[in-house]
Amino acid sequence: MTLGSEDAPVTVTEYASFTCPHCATFHATTFEKLKADYIDTGKVRFVYRDVYFDRPGLWAAMVARCDPDRFFGVSDMIFDQQRDWLSSGDPVGISEALRKIGRVAGLSNDQLDACLTDQAKAEALYDWFRSNAEADEIDSTPTVIVNGAKQGNLPYDDLKAIIEEELAK
Template sequence: MKNALLATVAVAAVAGGAWFLSRPAVPADPVLGAALAQDAEYDASQIIEMVKGAEDAPVEVIEYASFTCPHCANFHDNQYPQIEENYIDTGKVRFVYREVYFDRPGLWASMVARCGGEERFFGITDLIYERQDEWARRESGEEIISDLRRIGKVAGLTDEDLDACLTDGETAQNLYGWYLANAEADDVQGTPSFVINGEKYSNMSYDDFAAILDEKLAEADAAE
């Protein structure tokens, strides 16, 4: 039964609209990408922003990342824990994580991470990045989804939870439309990308990141 479901999800041929998963997330042809954005209706109000840190923090960092991006996994393994300890947990930074969908596996991973809701999202995200070398290298969609399901279950999700999330075509379509709108608004062309108090930055070392955060904090203090 489970193998049949995995195969069904892998080709995205389930009832209720999960056909959307079979569509290319970011086509090579930008014209085709625009057409997909126009013909796919979505409801951004149904998408929850995944946020860590104080709502009234003086600095906001928005990360745009793909779960299949090795540079994103490296950032979350190295720079992010230091940023979390020194800036997010201390109330200086409000951190927003926004997914980028360069491929279907990235979208599947996002749906598993979001399956746990706001409370489990960042924990599942950590597991997905930690095991990226395993699941993202699988040759078939069925194998990728099987690995992602295992990660979800380690985080406490049930088979029923995962079945419902991975066959939720409406959520997939909403996520994709939400991603396209965000990427256009912030001119996101690669991952990881960061918008820090309205200014866009590319990937960088922790020291460089900390220097920018300190500069933004000083600007916020001066403006008070």
């Protein structure tokens, strides 16, 4: 999933898992600043790539991707409410909490049922994750890649310095 201008001089790719607490922190802090300062101004094209450590992470991704036009809004809700929807630890409770997020985001029960039961899509997403993560040598989340150079998990000021260096080239 992408945000920002296709012609942006810098591409920032983030590998993240919806069940990763560090990823939720990245989205609450670093991503918001990145979006305001660079994505919304046309300087950065942002690419989001899922990492699946577990089934709940895949389920969350399927809910977020249920309507591609709502992906970033739904993913923000999933990250913001991560502790709540994961708290039951029970697959049924987690699924119901994710469905509730989807409904609040404007998805219908029928849409959510179709998304969460689409086995072919789940397999395709998992295969895509494995292929991309292997190609980019991803071993932790969040991992940020700036114009092809793997950076890991960075505080905003460090990420900003790297982006500014790339923009100056």
